[in-house]
Amino acid sequence: MYMKIFDLSSRELNLLIYFAQLRATEKEISITTSQIAEFFNTSQQTASRCLIRLNKELGLVSWRSTRKGSFVQINPLGLDILHQLRFELERALYPDLTTIHIQGSVFSGLGEGKYYISRSSYMDSFVKKLGFKPFHGTLNLRIQLDDVDRLDLIRGSWPVIIPGFEESGRQYGDVLCYEVKIPDISARVAAIVPRRTHYGSNVLELISEINLRAALNLKDGSELTINYSLDQTREYDK
Amino acid sequence: MYMKIFDLSSRELNLLIYFAQLRATEKEISITTSQIAEFFNTSQQTASRCLIRLNKELGLVSWRSTRKGSFVQINPLGLDILHQLRFELERALYPDLTTIHIQGSVFSGLGEGKYYISRSSYMDSFVKKLGFKPFHGTLNLRIQLDDVDRLDLIRGSWPVIIPGFEESGRQYGDVLCYEVKIPDISARVAAIVPRRTHYGSNVLELISEINLRAALNLKDGSELTINYSLDQTREYDK
DNA sequence: ATTACTACCTTGCGAGTAG
DNA sequence: TCTACTCGCAAGGTAGTAA
Structure with missing residues (x-):
């Protein structure tokens, strides 16, 4: 809760959403950078860099990479970001609430x-x-x-x-x-x-x-x- | 509904959310580029360019600018984007649903x-x-x-x-x-x-x-x- | 006051490639 | 296969400024 949603790029935010949809909030999921790249229609290199940034710089996911692929889990800070976004979005779509x-x-x-x-x-x-x-x-x-x-x-x-x-x-x-x-x-x-x-x-x-x-x-x-x-x-x- | 949420930059998405919170989905709102700039901790120029892009390139808002400020309203396509994001986010946070x-x-x-x-x-x-x-x-x-x-x-x-x-x-x-x-x-x-x-x-x-x-x-x-x-x-x- | 152009410069993308 | 480095280039940032 020390980070705001606009400190993230669109890629990073979408990646976080994607991981959460794969239940990476509960457990470590297995994924490759090429899978991510394909999903976003981008290059494998960009996917790799996003993942690194999401882990090292932003601290929103835990992550380990092996020769066979990557393993990712969203940590509490990452979940915060998603809930923060949900809050803002809800206020945007239902301003009468x-x-x-x-x-x-x-x-x-x-x-x-x-x-x-x-x-x-x-x-x-x-x-x-x-x-x-x-x-x-x-x-x-x-x-x-x-x-x-x-x-x-x-x-x-x-x-x-x-x-x-x-x-x-x-x-x-x-x-x-x-x-x-x-x-x-x-x-x-x-x-x-x-x-x-x-x-x-x-x-x-x-x-x-x-x-x-x-x-x-x-x-x-x-x-x-x-x-x-x-x-x-x-x-x-x- | 012809645009996907990852076609937008984080700035543009947040700007859209911000406008919606100001009820720009229902009516035209009055705003200046410096206000936007201050909100995002960015420069007035960037705010201006975002607004132009949101209007001309992406077609998500209607917009007219005068010497005294800008007037913006979110159009149906922009609202689509917000609902699309809400949908993905809901699936991310409540995967059991x-x-x-x-x-x-x-x-x-x-x-x-x-x-x-x-x-x-x-x-x-x-x-x-x-x-x-x-x-x-x-x-x-x-x-x-x-x-x-x-x-x-x-x-x-x-x-x-x-x-x-x-x-x-x-x-x-x-x-x-x-x-x-x-x-x-x-x-x-x-x-x-x-x-x-x-x-x-x-x-x-x-x-x-x-x-x-x-x-x-x-x-x-x-x-x-x-x-x-x-x-x-x-x-x-x- | 405003908006938004131009010019410059920084960030970040993708290709190639090593481990 | 994987990940993730370097490098050249394009996209996008800010400052200055005109209208």
Whole structure:
């Protein structure tokens, strides 16, 4: 999520789409540069160079080449690009869609979220970038499967990025935040997603300046709707 | 629908998306080349050239420039490109989605479809490209609004193109066909869409080798589900 | 202010070819 | 067969500037 879709050439973007269609998001696929070349009506040399650039320069795919062919897998950064493109495209084709509604059911986690967000470095960034001090706990929401593609849409938008850090030998990764609204509640709320498990999960963690579970009298299994506004223009915090 | 997404550069594609987000699909928008340049972090000159190419060479936007700025509107061909990209992207991100189901209700048209498809030039092409001789009539289906984005997905896929022609001074446009399935019916069926009204409509016309209305005992208001398979790889009939 | 031309220069393509 | 290097050339970038 540190790269924007217009940092890629059309070739590279199409190649990424092509790989994803061959399920290179899930597994390593086997392919030759001539196959790629044929698909794009271009030369084998260009295909080779694209692949190298997609791997070495852009870091969007993992890749190893042998005498017999190449093996490629799209990595999380590459998947980000695709979701980012989907988000922009959806806003382009359906400009009347200004809010995404997502429903999920509350469940109890292991308290990990609570532990993580209370690291002071994260806390400082939350205050600085989101403008509020989160209550010391997170609300876990399991999103119903029908809504996952809408959840992906949110994840494809440009997040507020809370940088990771290292503390006593332990790595804390980046956290991505998406500011959401809960109906009838004025308190500020954000969905947070660890950088690593960005996609492929149907779980959202919410933080807020208030204790949502108490304020809304939520129990495990309670249904909760969150709204995400798309009205922002593209604002990359560069 | 005569251009493929990889015939565009990344700049041009992003510019098209940008215009669409500003609702340039519906109306002419006012913009300056410096605004475009700033958005893409490029020079004003490059923005100008992109715009010219998008208009003159690619024919994806209509455009007029004045001393005070430019005025741009995306034309149907440009919208095609965006939907085509959406289709490929959807297949990339959700490879498990192999069939699109769409529900609509039957209604009676003015018999126009029947008149059009029975032109012998169309008929010959239907037989040649679809492999069956359509019954001399069409079945009109009004798609419910919730399914329109899925309908757009179908329209974004590469169609079988039935070329238009001229007959006794009258122009008959291209017709786009999408081969669909109707549950429990083995007869071959295709949805046909006139080239001009490709998007923005929630109406589908079906043709088949049999009389669907009679065979399925359909009345006005009957609900009908159609399935569209995405399992094809990209096959441009080029 | 604008747009868009010309001139220059950098990036990136394809052919040939080595490993 | 594969991949991926070098090299010559074409496409596409920016700067300056005219209208």
